[in-house]
Amino acid sequence: GAVVSQHPSWVICKSGTSVKIECRSLDFQATTMFWYRQFPKQSLMLMATSNEGSKATYEQGVEKDKFLINHASLTLSTLTVTSAHPEDSSFYICSARDLGIADTQYFGPGTRLTVL
Amino acid sequence: RKEVEQDPGPFNVPEGATVAFNCTYSNSASQSFFWYRQDCRKEPKLLMSVYSSGNEDGRFTAQLNRASQYISLLIRDSKLSDSATYLCVVNTGRRALTFGSGTRLQVQP
Numbered sequence: 584g585a586v587v588s589q590h591p592s593w594v595i596c597k598s599g600t601s602v603k604i605e606c607r608s609l610d611f612q613a614t615t616m617f618w619y620r621q622f623p624k625q626s627l628m629l630m631a632t633s634n635e636g637s638k639a640t641y642e643q644g645v646e647k648d649k650f651l652i653n654h655a656s657l658t659l660s661t662l663t664v665t666s667a668h669p670e671d672s673s674f675y676i677c678s679a680r681d682l683g684i685a686d687t688q689y690f691g692p693g694t695r696l697t698v699l
Numbered sequence: 700r701k702e703v704e705q706d707p708g709p710f711n712v713p714e715g716a717t718v719a720f721n722c723t724y725s726n727s728a729s730q731s732f733f734w735y736r737q738d739c740r741k742e743p744k745l746l747m748s749v750y751s752s753g754n755e756d757g758r759f760t761a762q763l764n765r766a767s768q769y770i771s772l773l774i775r776d777s778k779l780s781d782s783a784t785y786l787c788v789v790n791t792g793r794r795a796l797t798f799g800s801g802t803r804l805q806v807q808p
Contacts, residue, residue: 617795626786626800627743676742678796688796690742 586610587679589691596667597699603663604694606677612657613679617688618650621674633660667698700725703799705787711805716777720802722770722787731790732763734772736783737801743786746772777806 586609596602606616614635619627631652632640639652651663660679664671676693705722712718724732732749747754749761749770760773770787787799 619798626798629795629797632795674740687745690744693740693742695740 587677587689587691589677589694591694592692593695593697595697595699598668599666601663601665602667602696603661604675606660606662606679606691608658608679608689611679611681613681614657615680616654616660617678617680618652618660618662619676619678621676627676664696667696669698672696672698701800702726702791702797703787703789705799706802709803709805711807712777713807714777714779716806717773717775718777718804720772720785720787722799724768724770724789726789726791727768729789729791732770733788733796734761735786735788737786738783746785779806779808782806
């Protein structure tokens with residue numbers, strides 16, 4: 584099946600720093616990628632939809648200036664958590680939609696962010 | 700009301716048991732339906748799509764009732780390796796998936 588990678592798999596940072604997370608589709612092109620966040624014992628919550636070549640679409644309550652998304656190519660989307668705070672500590676997961684299979688989304692392995 | 704609601708769980712069952720999970724969704728325009736499995740601290744992985752006619756994959760059977768906006772997953776002959784959180788997932792046409800909160804299954808020896 585299609586593979587989506589994320590980097591890094593985990594990161595620990597100090598409060599106030601910025602963290603960049605990469606999401607790559609390895610064997611297919613994805614014009615659309617999605618960024619989710621999952622807090623402990625909760626479900627995945629969609630943060631934003633990343634569109635190649637255009638601005639991301641953010642869900643209600645997600646600050647676009649805090650969570651910067653760039654989708655510069657058909658295989659790469661990045662999420663930058665700016666000025667991270669402890670409450671941003673979470674499991675961030677991206678998914679990519681395979682153009683060849685309309686309703687199939689493949690998830691990356693996730694990035695566990697801990698902000699001290 | 701949540702867009703996708705699931706049994707709260709957890710379900711603790713012995714090996715070999717049959718267990719059923721239920722899910723309801725609120726958006727009648729929802730177009731496609733899935734069950735995902737998520738292991739602890741891992742990403743969700745597609746278990747199976749759910750079709751109106753019902754579908755089976757080995758020990759797993761999924762059912763969809765569009766009139767009642769209800770989805771189910773039946774697991775027969777539970778294995779220890781089935782222990783995980785099962786997520787009911789709906790595509791409402793926005794292209795992003797909407798996840799239920801998940802039902803945790805623990806299969807015991």
